[in-house]
Amino acid sequence: MWRVATVRRTVEETPSARTILLEVPGWPGHVAGQHLDVRLTAEDGYQTERSYSIASAPEDAELALTVQRIDDGEVSPYLAGELREGDQFEVRGPVGGYFTWRVQDGGPLLLVAGGSGLVPLMAMLRHRAANDSLVDARLLVSVPALEDVFYREELTRLGEGPGLEVHWTLTRRAPPGWSGWQRRVDAEMLASVGPAPSEHPRTFICGPTGFVERAADLLVELGGEPGLIHAERFGPTG
């Protein structure tokens, strides 16, 4: 069923991405990693729908989406541009029962994000933090440049807690003094991030198709179990 969502706040994450915090009366709750459907209605009754990953933890008071603007898209330029506090649209969900993680599923966890593929993985890390979980978790985020990183302060803070390592790699441009990786994800990088395949990490990879294909292939070549590698790919539709 469709429920009315009201925008409570928006947060600009990068020049082209925005987090939208929603109040959704009757929302039944979700599991970290799930997505929802959004339906927009124009004044003349025209409607269109898209799916977006949920960024917030199930424990959070507001439902959060982070939307990357696709310039020639129909919906994302509205959500990441025109939309403001008090605006309304409809949501349905949550959707998806596979690309999900609960603290009781245990670990270790390997999370690999390409660009805005970080969104559902962030829900998992927020869920982990909300439950004071000590599950060994490793996050690797690949973005073109530092200004493309979502949730940087929050991730830095979470990474100071026990059990979570956060790694970024900047594929196109690094600021002076950057000591992290500056290349596309490769086998050496994944081996360095760990955990070792012998620890049977629950692995979640999310990002554009080419990124996910490559990261999943590399992890399988490194000895990862295909059945533990969860992939969520998205194409350039918006």
Added chain:
Amino acid sequence: MGPISRGFRGRRREDVDPARIPPGQYLVNDFPVLSAGPTPHMPLDEWSFTIHGAVEQPVSWTWDELLALPAETVTVDIHCVTKWSKLDTTWTGVSVDILMEAVQAEAEYITAWSDGGYTTNLPLEDVTGGRAWVAYRYGGEPLEPEHGGPARLLVPHLYFWKSPKWVRGLTLTVQDEPGFWETAGYHNHGDPWLEQRYWSD
């Protein structure tokens, strides 16, 4: 109707017959990829396609045997539950009707299964009568692994998760046995024109 989304005008496409787009779908020109895990890479000399389960005698085809069967080229519209639709896609493959002629079936359902462990369930009547193919060419070219090559089941009248990539066989079943997405919140049948997306639909 839901609340008006202030300031949203949308971009109606004038170049497409709305009667070809099921409810809640939008048209894409590219071909998005969705899979739940890594892409398997099965060597063709180890590949086979099997029909077994509730049949008198299971039957298998090697890759070369499949290619030797009469093929059809069809142009169809496809609809993904994640809301994209793509029109006029052209596929070449073997009709499931031809494959089913090789077995004596006593079942009304199938589970299609794939490399990587993916399964999906369908009523037999949805994959017979000229409505489903084991497709190995797309747009005249060999089907790429990320789109399901070497071969995928093509059942274009249902949401595209019912057209499993990397398909390796059909298990005929007497009872309907929900598959991978069907046990993870998605509709058991998946008719896009009835918008059968989720359990709640």
